[in-house]
Amino acid sequence: MPYPQPLAPEGKLADAKKLLNLPPIIVICGSTRFMTEMNEADLRETKAGKIVVKPGIDMKSPPELWSDPIEAEALKVRLGSLHQAKIRLADEVLVVGDYIGDSTRSEISYARSLGKTVQFTHPEVDPDA
Template sequence: MSYPQLLTAEKKLADAKKLLSLPHIVVICGSTRFMTEMNEADLRETKAGKIVVKPGTDMKSPHEPWSAPVEAEALKARLDGLHRAKIRLADEVLVVGDYIGDSTRAEIAYARSLGKAVRFTHPEVDLDA
């Protein structure tokens, strides 16, 4: 007797996105030093009919919520978790910029561990290509 396989959360999410006829979802990753380039990539991907999610803030720019080191560290941890959730939600990752730091490298590894497609605006920086 065979038993039906239980659906994973990822499979349930993929099925729900199909049932809702959602457009392809792309998450933009990369160093926040490339925020201008991320905005341009957002425009191109949106114009192509995709839902785009990307970092919502640049903590390298001075701002009151992260002016104190302790608060900045806690906020960065929360934002990193939020960005990983964006990666789980997305169908594909677009890495922007010609530099890959430790955080972006970790995001790429996480996306690939989930079986997400990963594209690069600068393919030469893909160390796994």
């Protein structure tokens, strides 16, 4: 008699989302130089009935966050880890902007390694196209 296998964390999360009757969750990725476009995408996706998560700190924001280079680098690392957690939480990814830098390229690769659907506001910048 085979025993049921315990669900991996991803399966547990998917089941919990179904039990909670959550709408789709979309994470917005891209360079923070596109924060205006990210905000516009947030409005569109929210209007479409999705839960939206996106970067919470504009890396191009006023320098008080970045005045100490050591603290700034540590914050950048923490924000990268936090954004990966947002990608794990999300059902799909929307990449905003007409430029893909190293961080965004890494996020796209990470999302795809998890089997997430990745869409682009500018499909021509898809590094795998």
